[in-house]
Amino acid sequence: MPGWSKREFMAGSLGAAAAGREAPAVPLAIAPGRFTPAVESLLGYRAPDWFRDAKFGIWAHWGPQAVPRQGDWYARFMYCPGHPHYAHHLKTYGHPSEAGYKDIIPLWTADKFDPEALMTRYAAAGARYFVSMGVHHDNFDLWRSKHHRWNAAAMGPKRDIVGAWRDAARRRGLRFGVSEHLGASYNWWYPSHLYDQFWPKLGVRYDGADPRYADLYHDNRDEPFLGPPDTWYTKNPAYHAHWYKRIRDLVDSYQPDLLYSDGGLPFGEVGRSLVAHLYNSSIARSGRLEAVYASKSLGSGEFHREWGVQDVERGVLKGIDPLPWQTDTSNGDWFENENDRYKTPAQVISMLADIVSKNGNLLLNVVLRADGSLPPQSVELLDALAAWMPVNGAAIYGTRPWKIHGEGPTEAAAGDFKESGDYVAQDIRFTTRGQRLYAITLAPPEGHVAVTSLAADNPHEPRRVRRVRLLGHEGTVAFRQTDRALVIDCPARLPSRHASAFEISFA
Structure with a gap:
């Protein structure tokens, strides 16, 4: 034992x-x-x-x-x-x-x-x-x-x-x-x-x-x-x-x-x-x-x-599940552990986007000390979420899965007790609300984002892209739909410290 x-x-x-x-x-x-x-x-x-x-x-x-x-x-x-x-x-x-x-x-x-x-x-x-x-x-x-x-x-x-x-x-x-x-x-x-x-x-x-x-x-x-x-x-x-x-x-x-x-x-x-x-x-x-x-x-x-x-x-399902489901996990140990390693805000946010793209919910334990106060790591996480959610919540709340959950080099292993590590900007997760598609990069993008699932001849979405908006960014973003990808030019300054969400409308 x-x-x-x-x-x-x-x-x-x-x-x-x-x-x-x-x-x-x-x-x-x-x-x-x-x-x-x-x-x-x-x-x-x-x-x-x-x-x-x-x-x-x-x-x-x-x-x-x-x-x-x-x-x-x-x-x-x-x-x-x-x-x-x-x-x-x-x-x-x-x-x-x-x-x-x-x-x-x-x-x-x-x-x-x-x-x-x-x-x-x-x-x-x-x-x-x-x-x-x-x-x-x-x-x-x-x-x-x-x-x-x-x-x-x-x-x-x-x-x-x-x-x-x-x-x-x-x-x-x-x-x-x-x-x-x-x-x-x-x-x-x-x-x-x-x-x-x-x-x-x-x-x-x-x-x-x-x-x-x-x-x-x-x-x-x-x-x-x-x-x-x-x-x-x-x-x-x-x-x-x-x-x-x-x-x-x-x-x-x-x-x-x-x-x-x-x-x-x-x-x-x-x-x-x-x-x-x-x-x-x-x-x-x-x-x-x-x-x-x-x-x-x-x-x-x-x-x-x-x-x-x-x-x-402490894990996810593989791909989109037809029924709603839930991940339960913690930003640290289940009860406070003085020797613990905590999840970073970036890890929690990317995990949330991955889960939502697969028709799931994230139930997150935020570690409390015995006296009811928050350890510094929990304070940092809540502050980061309070900054990220108002900007990007439209890509999360009330959404439903797209035809595929995402693309990119990093895929979370499926099953309980199989939490994955860090994602990169090329890892993209999709959600939908009505006629709009959201593409969430699981790390901050630099320069441009290439969404290969939205190439001009892609099998998932026959409609042409009409407009792209970066959530939280007041200006326009340039994009072009090539035979290889939908290429989006990122502004020099991103509105979110962690993942970024693009709202995509179709003709």
């Missing part, structure tokens, strides 16, 4: 695995309406226009695991001798038989958390939807939970974090979502029940084995999570019902426009009941289906591309 990452645990398994498919002991109550837990019923889903038009969302993947500043999955790996998180915990907080994750939670006070100020920055950076962490694998609810004492309103910050995020987002006209990682928590927490197999604490159990804290660490003695495909979700039907009760409380209390699960849909009919409830509740509120359920094709659980939105973690 030492050194294993989430990628190594989850990559390589396929959706629609059988794990956790047991039917619930009793039918679960769901809001009445058009959807039922039957697969055939959910296959009638269509993603709402708001999601297809939004293109860019910001996620606060945040919670007590930000406190140690060691990155993702701290709560699990602090119980795994040989892992750096274990060594850090031993040195900083003490042995996990005495000072466990339960003792990290009170240290998460979020004393600088200002959701209104942060949401103002996120909206200025161009986010059209915002997603709050609801509960991570650490089993700590960030809302005023009705069914779980380990929640942020009762301990730690002693604030309803989800509610504060929701109110701030909706005041700014942003759609609101929540993420749930609870499905995998039962097996994920298994190491907390173990003990060192060496002196001086040989055989002394970690605090997860203490029955006083079984509601945090779970009463799990026999289902270790060792990796995919069948150990991500427990087969314990009692936990399936517990998951449903908790996540339905989250959905009913905050009425999110989007619900994300970190994996495939958990627990068969139980999970399908939750999705049907989410959809029917949305229709009951507004008269139309406005809700989105996002899940993954990797990890255990069920997955059908048609019954929600496919989410790709």
Whole structure:
């Protein structure tokens, strides 16, 4: 286990695995309406226009695991001798038989958390939807939970974090979502029940084995999570019902426009009941289906591309997908990591354009410190987005894919956990709005741009180019359509520091 990452645990398994498919002991109550837990019923889903038009969302993947500043999955790996998180915990907080994750939670006070100020920055950076962490694998609810004492309103910050995020987002006209990682928590927490197999604490159990804290660490003695495909979700039907009760409380209390699960849909009919409830509740509120359920094709659980939105973690799909989809990624580690390498603004912007050209959305975690403040790298990114989006947003928001997604020497590898590196100016991505085509260079162009897909005899667009406009540039730009390319002359000074977007009209 030492050194294993989430990628190594989850990559390589396929959706629609059988794990956790047991039917619930009793039918679960769901809001009445058009959807039922039957697969055939959910296959009638269509993603709402708001999601297809939004293109860019910001996620606060945040919670007590930000406190140690060691990155993702701290709560699990602090119980795994040989892992750096274990060594850090031993040195900083003490042995996990005495000072466990339960003792990290009170240290998460979020004393600088200002959701209104942060949401103002996120909206200025161009986010059209915002997603709050609801509960991570650490089993700590960030809302005023009705069914779980380990929640942020009762301990730690002693604030309803989800509610504060929701109110701030909706005041700014942003759609609101929540993420749930609870499905995998039962097996994920298994190491907390173990003990060192060496002196001086040989055989002394970690605090997860203490029955006083079984509601945090779970009463799990026999289902270790060792990796995919069948150990991500427990087969314990009692936990399936517990998951449903908790996540339905989250959905009913905050009425999110989007619900994300970190994996495939958990627990068969139980999970399908939750999705049907989410959809029917949305229709009951507004008269139309406005809700989105996002899940993954990797990890255990069920997955059908048609019954929600496919989410790709730290990666993209290959080419244009006929159905809307979403990448989720972070500008750094999922929780703040003091040894981290952050994405540059140029990398994030080029990633956004590549994803949108393929009919996808980008959901970007912007790293927060444990106290609720932004590290310098997150400030730099938000400032860069706030400058780029107002100039180039017409090529992003409300667009649809063209006949091809792009051209150029650099192509992102398809699949989860396959984020690519830097692009060059010859890498161009296309989007459309009505009769207009947008060509986005994924790096600043110099001199001229040659769009080979718009050569005079190109097979993709028989119409001749009538006009070219550089978004953000007040003057005209010269162009010529040759047999090899549409050649556009760039002004000496570009309106954007990073990618540039050209609006192309046809005769």
